[in-house]
Amino acid sequence: MTDAILRMRGITKSFPAVKALQDVNLEVARGEIHAICGENGAGKSTLMKVLSGVHPYGDYSGEIEFDGEPCRFSGIRDSERRGIVIIHQELALSPYLSIAENIYLGNERRGRFGLIDWNRTNADAAALLERVGLRENPVTPAMDLGVGKQQLVEIAKALSKEVRLLILDEPTAALNDADSRHLLDLLRGLRADGITCVIISHKLNEIRSIADSTTILRDGRTIETLDMHGDGVSEDRIISGMVGRELGHRYPERVHDVGAEVFRIEDWTVHSPTQRDRVVVDGAALTLRRGEVVGLAGLMGAGRTELAMSVFGRSWGARIGGRVFKNGEEIRIRTVGDAIAHGLAYATEDRKTYGLNLIESITRNVSAAGLGKLAKAGWVNDNREYEVAERFRREMNIKAPSVLAPAGELSGGNQQKVVLSKWMFTDADVLILDEPTRGIDVGAKYEIYSIINTLAEQGRAVLVISSELPELIGICDRVYAMAAGRITGEVSRADATPERLMQYMTQTEEASP
Template sequence: MTKVLLEIQNIVKEFPGVRALDNVNIKVREKTIHALVGENGAGKSTLMKVLSGVHPHGTYEGKIIWDGGECRFRDIRESEKKGIVIIHQELALIPQLSIMENLFLGNEQQKKGVIDWEKCRFEAIRLMELVGLKEKPETLINQIGVGKQQLVEIAKALAKKVRLLILDEPTAALNEEESERLLNLILRLRDDHGMTGIIISHKLAEVTKVADDITVLRDGSTVETLFAASDLITEERIIQGMVGRELTNLYPSRDSEIGEVRFEIRDWVVYSEEYKDKIMIDHINMKIKRGEVVGIAGLMGAGRTEFAMSVFGRSFGSRVQGIVVKDGTEINVSTVSSAIENGIAYLTEDRKALGLLLQESIKGNISLPSLHKLARKGVVNQNEEIKVAEEYIERLGIKAPGIFQTTNNLSGGNQQKVLLARWIYADPDLLILDEPTRGIDVGAKYEIYHIINELAAQGKCILVISSELPEVLGTSDRIYVMNEGRIAGEFTREEATQEKIMKSILQSNRRN
């Protein structure tokens, strides 16, 4: 029997008005990968913050038993001394420092109080080789992609002599190739170096690939633990545990009633903000019909987000050329305010950095771009604003104690619903959804797909950008494929397959 390295006993954690964790019990076996799954708001990230000392001893009830003895961590530094290292979804690297400097930040290699740079470089090369990074140690973090930054975080954990590595949504911002590399690295660290891991992920295919044991949390409580060696583990089985019901179809069906062309983007060209002569978006032409869900597929770096942001008030790029036509008439989209006035809304892929005001309430976030609808003579009607927020909390199923809850304290899925509520209340004619289900669980995804269907049924034009091909195929009436800033193909729902989409990208590469 494999030794139990970590035991979490009867953990209870409360916030004002919310019991986030309710008698959670988990055993993590040494030299195994233990997956933690559950809907948004199930308590996964909160539990890991308790374990790592972010929520210190005394702010929760229950016990943490580590290697046979009880631990009472007062901060994250104490948990790291025991070899417990957490890598959050939002990476904690300093872009302006080098890989080497980031690796030993807070863990400096010293001789008599002076940093030993020679030792730093030697150790950095060793750690980088271990995780498969081929860059020079002096390379700045802002010169490498997110996938490699994730590897730097793991190397940084290894520098701290990690025994238990906690990864919170490690592949959320990675493409398929980068995700596969990262998962293989985690397995290699387990098999070759005896590392124990806890992985939190909404990508159930990844969970079934790497996990030895899987614990399901629901509403802050432990539902069950499944063991790969003895249980029949399928994605359907995990989903049933997570949501308490079977989701027979991940993409709800919709009877499309598609009308005439409502929006047209003609000959759209966008140049880079950094390199003024570099074309990022190259003569794109696109049509979106009333009541139609149009998907945009493509690999990382294809230009999908850049295209969407440039259309939404030129939020990206320089020297933007081309026109946007609505109902046969050219409209002004040169600023964000003019784009909103002309019925265009954009839900960003980065809800925390670019979407929400995290220290603001749910109420304030929902009403933000539509205060003019609530104002008379420049004064906002507070009662009406409260009424609107309460209506959208109920309509979208936002789990929160009330409309005055700070958005930062919501789970990822509920934050995404707040962002959706904002733009639905703004009542746009074209809603651009950029990675609308990134980092949220299958139950919340299903609810968002229902919302997309409802909006399309109302005659709205919906543009969905997603890195997950099954999602594009499952939600769209028609699909544009982008590659290197150009349209590489176009398919109806009936024509489209993953193979055809990938083939159009590869053929586009050959033409380029």
Template sequence: MTDVLLEMRGITKRFPGVIALQDVSLEVRHGEIHAICGENGAGKSTLMKVLSGVYPSGSYDGEIRFDGRPVHFAGIRDSESAGIGIIHQELALVPYLSVAENIFLGNERRGRNGLIDWNRTNADAAQLLAEVGLDENVVTPVIQLGVGKQQLVEIAKALSKDVRLLILDEPTAALNDVDSAHLLDLLRRLRDRGITCIMISHKLSEITAIADSTTVIRDGRTVETLDMGSAESTQERIIWGMVGRDLESFYPERDSAPGPEVLRIEDWTVWHPVQPRKVVDGAGLTVRAGEVVGIAGLMGAGRTELAMSLFGRSYGRNISGRLFMHGKQIRARTVAEAIGNGIAYATEDRKHYGLNLIADVRTNVSAAALGKLARAGWVNGHEEIKVAEASRRDMNIKTRTVLDTVGTLSGGNQQKVVLSKWLFTDPDVLILDEPTRGIDVGAKYEIYTIINRLVAQGKAVVVISSELPELLGTCDRIYTLSAGRITGELPVGEATQEDLMALMTTDKEDNA
């Protein structure tokens, strides 16, 4: 038997006006973890959709050989029958069905009478959960699980179909460090069982830690495949392959010169919208003009809840405390009031809350400040296009025209549209919640450059991030949150990841 499980040769995939893949080749060996890296829009996900039958045979040029035989998949069922399973970045679970029902959806365990055998379904589901290390009752509705546990349910679902090749598209993008480590350990165990994995990821530290081989794709073409056991296969080498140039630093340099205070909150308290508990408890912080302030905290610490409650009380109930802009206490009871007072919030979930994916770039850029383009209730379409074109140019948004649908853009370019939308409101304070989640290292660098440009213009920026190196590389000061309370404040020059983690896991408020 050959050592190669999968061969993809000369894969070319065209869309109207665009060549997404051009002569891409890939080899994956039996029982390895094979990473695929590339900038957003490089063609990684398109290649995996070709492999899994999402784009059926005949819709692309080239050849796929699986276990030494040519294959022609007409759809996902064909690839699943061959032993290929794919887990997309947007999980495909039904929230109100149980864990067991989701695992066997479309692959039901039936009895002799043709009806579903629930005893067998639940027993088999429990065995699969044990295999992936998930200690949950199989009758629990999926909606009650966190994202990390939902990822494990997806993997259990793939294992139920006797998967031989498991494809994971950005599996840790929405996970915290603990859940990410758990998932990577599971991939190692699957490798030990002989299951081959392909992992698409922008987290280069994870790739260098877990991958046996890495294929780099740039602009729809294969650049190279690296043996990760080689001393030459470094993060810097991968970055060079992805972007075609060296990044001298992951974070662009910035001269810090904070000005007067712009935003201040005092004793800010927010109650959960349904449960009788506080999600933010007596928080206080300040942000100055020309300053980047970070907020660090573990999942569930209250970071997003704090940001959303400040932005027109768009989260929580019984919100109390004082909010000041430029030293004057204000009321921002609605999103419109928050925007009117110079506050903008770019959500961590751009696909659901940050963008209208079926609308064009022009419409999304102007959405938060249409009043600036309207006269007597009518939007000036010509001015709207001019504004969007200016944003496309200034933010380097890669799209053919501002009339292109936002849903067709890569993640990094979608994030630039989100930023353009809020910058059009001309805010004094811009709150960025996970601004680089799910985007590649080159696009991250561009986002950091945009942040630097904003603070150079005197804007105040708040960055919420799960990646401590990102906060240390971009911020002037960092606040830590634990269980809804501010537990510390450190200048970046005095902070380390260890210091921040200690403050993020403390139970007591640091009043020093």
């Protein structure tokens, strides 16, 4: 019999509009790394919130047994006292506090008369930082750290609470490859120290490399638990359990009917808005044709997002120079309104902060960029706005009880569909999609790829920025590579390989394609 540190039996949790978990069972062995997989909305995060006390006992039914004893947590402090610590996808550090203050927030190191012992606080924090491999001064403000380092601070904070079961929700979703590798190596080290980890992730290659077991959820139910050290546990095998069907191809087929050039930028140069002498985009040039999907690859800091945002109405950067052409004629784009008027759209990589108004309805989000099409004499036709949103809900297969539902209640994949609907409603014929599948599951990714194909088949030009090279190779007709602000290469679909793209992405000088 498995030496289980955790058993969850018959867990059922409902929200007003949906039953999120239905009789879910989970067993985690002591000292293992246990992955939980499933499509967005499958119930993964909800299950972990039940375990950690975010959803307290009484708000769900079922049993939790930790280290052989039944548990009924009424809040996070209850679960943390037992050594269960959760790190959410949206990190919870206070930006203005130091690293040490964040690590011991609510768990302060106190000395005489109950006052905080700052020497001990900083010394203990430094020891924890060394353990997680973060070379930073403990007095550094959290806001001065990148996302990868903030993730390590969160783990250090968990270790300060004598964690026995560490839960990580999409820990590498916003990390670059180097930070992701460091985090996974750290989890292996924690496993060697006897700490049990539960990791929620959409990155199946990472799961295969690190997990000992994987439990698959679908539609709020437990489907199966796989021994990752057994034979035949491929990514396709996991996907089949997640979506309930075989995905014969990760990327849908498309008829590649590429037309004339529709968009071109030349000698595009952008400086940092805070360091005016630093060039972030350096003489970039690229073209898009009708019916074409073009990729833009690059490592973190290459300047991909900065290029896209500066072109889209100069919404980022300073001292911007260069020329923009639409249908062969030079155009001037000084504002976001100018960009929209010229048929450009930009779907941001951060949909929750900049792409959507999460407290507003699907209806209001879909119409946000194209209100002029719904207004007469300055008044928006509410009925027409509702009809438009309902049409996109059907066409884009947005899973929601109503278009009046807040965007914040949707899964990541459905939120991304709302973002795309917003820009499709503007009738844009040049769409820049920045990390369009970040943080969404494989089934939803396939739907996003199909939408991109449909846009191309309608004669629109699509530029896709992605950190996943197989994705760019799978959906694009051509791929540009960037490094240090320069376009360093251009590769056709037939010639694109991860190795060739990586060669261009790591160049420091401009190279000929």
